[in-house]
Amino acid sequence: MNRIIFVTILSCVFLSTALSCSQFPAVAHRVGTWPRVDLYVGTLSLDGRYLSSVDWWSGGNLIVHDLVTGENRQLTNDASWDPPHFAYLSAMSQDGIRVAYAWLHPYRGRDSSSVDLRIVGVDGAAPRVLYHDDKVGEIGPKAWSPDGKHILATFSLKHGPDQIVLVSVADGSVRVLKSPFLTPHIYSFKMSFSPDGRFIVYSVPQKDSDAQDIALLRADDGREIPLVPLPANIRETPSFPIIRV
Numbered sequence: 001m002n003r004i005i006f007v008t009i010l011s012c013v014f015l016s017t018a019l020s021c022s023q024f025p026a027v028a029h030r031v032g033t034w035p036r037v038d039l040y041v042g043t044l045s046l047d048g049r050y051l052s053s054v055d056w057w058s059g060g061n062l063i064v065h066d067l068v069t070g071e072n073r074q075l076t077n078d079a080s081w082d083p084p085h086f087a088y089l090s091a092m093s094q095d096g097i098r099v100a101y102a103w104l105h106p107y108r109g110r111d112s113s114s115v116d117l118r119i120v121g122v123d124g125a126a127p128r129v130l131y132h133d134d135k136v137g138e139i140g141p142k143a144w145s146p147d148g149k150h151i152l153a154t155f156s157l158k159h160g161p162d163q164i165v166l167v168s169v170a171d172g173s174v175r176v177l178k179s180p181f182l183t184p185h186i187y188s189f190k191m192s193f194s195p196d197g198r199f200i201v202y203s204v205p206q207k208d209s210d211a212q213d214i215a216l217l218r219a220d221d222g223r224e225i226p227l228v229p230l231p232a233n234i235r236e237t238p239s240f241p242i243i244r245v
């Protein structure tokens with residue numbers, strides 16, 4: 001029986017062929033310094049060139065950082081701390097053309113807040129609100145499906161359980177994959193699609209513990225497939241590819 005090993009690859013380059021683990025030497029490269037770039041709130045494009053992030057120094061505007069030129073491209077211009085409205089989590093599409101992001105804003109002028117799931121092009125074009133529901137207190141966009149038709153996200157309901165969902169890019173409709181779901185730290189929690197879009201790999205938080213285990217989630221019906229049994233004590237979420245050895 002083949003063993004399945006998940007390997008975290010910074011550049012998020014997915015491989016579709018079976019390879020030996022010896023073909024993935026651990027090599028670290030310094031790619032530069034990133035002023036005004038928060039590494040915890042975004043994701044890389046598939047080619048590893050662009051990183052979505054938030055410029056907190058501008059009030060919380062969404063940006064895309066170019067790892068080749070070192071430049072930051074600001075995609076929103078209306079962030080502010082008073083009243084609070086700003087971007088805080090984002091995910092690059094796999095083709096590097098669009099960014100999905102959560103946008104926090106005042107809730108009907110009262111002290112409580114509300115959140116949108118929004119989409120914008122990496123050139124700042126075609127911004128739109130994809131999803132909004134006053135019942136949802138936090139939205140965490142995590143990844144785009146390989147075909148670009150869905151956004152994988154976590155929802156934290158104001159008066160209900162946390163959920164793992166797929167949001168349609170075409171019409172904003174939501175399909176719940178897992179609920180209830182014990183969400184780990186919203187900024188460090190990562191999820192990844194398989195290259196064919198059939199599976200989602202993610203870390204499963206253990207109740208009353210900071211440790212996490214690894215599981216697969218079927219994208220079609222939300223069925224969970226445990227991969228690493230308790231206690232895995234995983235601190236970072238592994239990513240595809242799946243390498244069979």
